[in-house]
Amino acid sequence: xxxxxxxxxxxxxxxxxxxxxxxxxxxxxxxxxxxxxxxxxxxxxxxxxxxxxxxxxxxxxxxxxxxxxxxxxxxxxxxxxxxxxxxxxxxxxxxxxxxxxxxxxxxxxxxxxxxxxxxxxxxxxxxxxxxxxxxxxxxxxxxxxxxxxxxxxxxxxxxxxxxxxxxxxxxxxxxxxxxxxxxxxxxxxxxxxxxxxxxxxxxxxxxxxxxxxxxxxxxxxxxxxxxxxxxxxx
Numbered sequence: 001x002x003x004x005x006x007x008x009x010x011x012x013x014x015x016x017x018x019x020x021x022x023x024x025x026x027x028x029x030x031x032x033x034x035x036x037x038x039x040x041x042x043x044x045x046x047x048x049x050x051x052x053x054x055x056x057x058x059x060x061x062x063x064x065x066x067x068x069x070x071x072x073x074x075x076x077x078x079x080x081x082x083x084x085x086x087x088x089x090x091x092x093x094x095x096x097x098x099x100x101x102x103x104x105x106x107x108x109x110x111x112x113x114x115x116x117x118x119x120x121x122x123x124x125x126x127x128x129x130x131x132x133x134x135x136x137x138x139x140x141x142x143x144x145x146x147x148x149x150x151x152x153x154x155x156x157x158x159x160x161x162x163x164x165x166x167x168x169x170x171x172x173x174x175x176x177x178x179x180x181x182x183x184x185x186x187x188x189x190x191x192x193x194x195x196x197x198x199x200x201x202x203x204x205x206x207x208x209x210x211x212x213x214x215x216x217x218x219x220x221x222x223x224x225x226x227x228x229x230x231x232x233x234x
Contacts, residue, residue, distance in 0.1 A: 004044035007035065007051040010070050018046065036060045046070060047077075055081040071095060072150070073202045093149055101153040104198050112137055112196075138162040143194030145211070147172045147182065151200035155182050166190055187211075191219040 002022040006015065007030050018024045022044065030038075032052055039045065040062040047053065048070050058064070058081045067077055069091040082089050110116060113134035121128060142158045144151045147169040155165045159181045167182040168190045177184045187210065191197060201207045 002044060003042045004046060005039065005042040006046040008046075008048035008070070009050075010046065010048060014046075014070060032057060039064065044068065049073070049076055051076065053077040053082070058082050058085055058087065061085070061087065066090065068092075072097075072100075075203050097149045097153055100150045100200075101157065104150070104154050104200070105157055108137065108142075108196050108198065137196075139164070140195040141166060141193055143167070143185075143190040143197040144182065144200065145169070145187065145190065145197065146200035147177070147180065148200060151198075152180050152182075154198055154200065155180050166193060188215065188218065191215060 004018055004022040004024050006018070006024060006026040007028065009028055015024060015026065025042075027038075028050075030051070032054060035051065035053075035057050037060075039057055039060050042061070043063050043065050045051075045053065045061075045064060045067045047067065053067060053076060055078045058078060064085075064087050066088045067082060067090070069077065069089070072091060072093050072095070074089055074091050077089055079089050114132040118132035121132065137158075139162060141164045142155075144155050144158075144165060144167045147155065147167045151167070151169070155167065158165050165180075165182045166185045166189075167177060167180075168185055168187045169177075172184065174184060185193065191211075197211075199211065201210070
């Protein structure tokens with residue numbers, strides 16, 4: 001019977017599905033060396049973001065045929081090494097789209113409405129309503145960097161809330177952006193025009209350090225990053 005190693009925590013429903021077609025061993029929290037020592041016994045590997053599937057791990061995978069990522073990105077897998085060895089790498093890009101988009105919007109709402117501060121104040125016995133009134137999102141500008149599945153859903157909900165949405169994504173056409181009701185912009189103008197900015201990008205050599213202190217300082221020289229200031233929220 002096919003043997004599958006699950007090296008990160010996944011929902012039991014996923015384990016139950018796998019056990020219908022394979023022998024499943026769940027071993028969470030393995031180091032790279034521990035994974036290298038046992039991977040040769042398995043035809044399949046199921047991971048999330050915790051497991052690092054390096055070229056050294058793949059080199060020891062004598063029987064491995066597939067690596068499944070229960071999530072969006074595969075940046076923790078050495079895909080070229082896997083491909084060279086004939087190991088298929090797959091993910092589930094739609095698996096957490098809604099949850100991730102809703103979380104981003106929840107963070108924006110919490111930031112705008114001072115929810116963490118008001119919560120802490122109430123628990124300490126305070127009731128200062130005026131201090132924590134916050135700002136409406138309605139008619140504010142949201143900058144979305146990365147208009148993939150998650151970013152595009154954030155844009156959709158933001159539009160429904162009455163926000164203006166501008167986006168930066170070199171792989172999205174003007175026609176596609178219009179369909180999403182997003183106005184495309186370069187990254188510097190996006191930061192200049194946006195009241196809020198949300199990032200939805202994989203970590204690649206092209207995206208690493210795309211947003212840095214120089215970019216932030218260009219657009220808010222008097223702002224302490226992470227704080228509300230002059231209506232802009234990062």
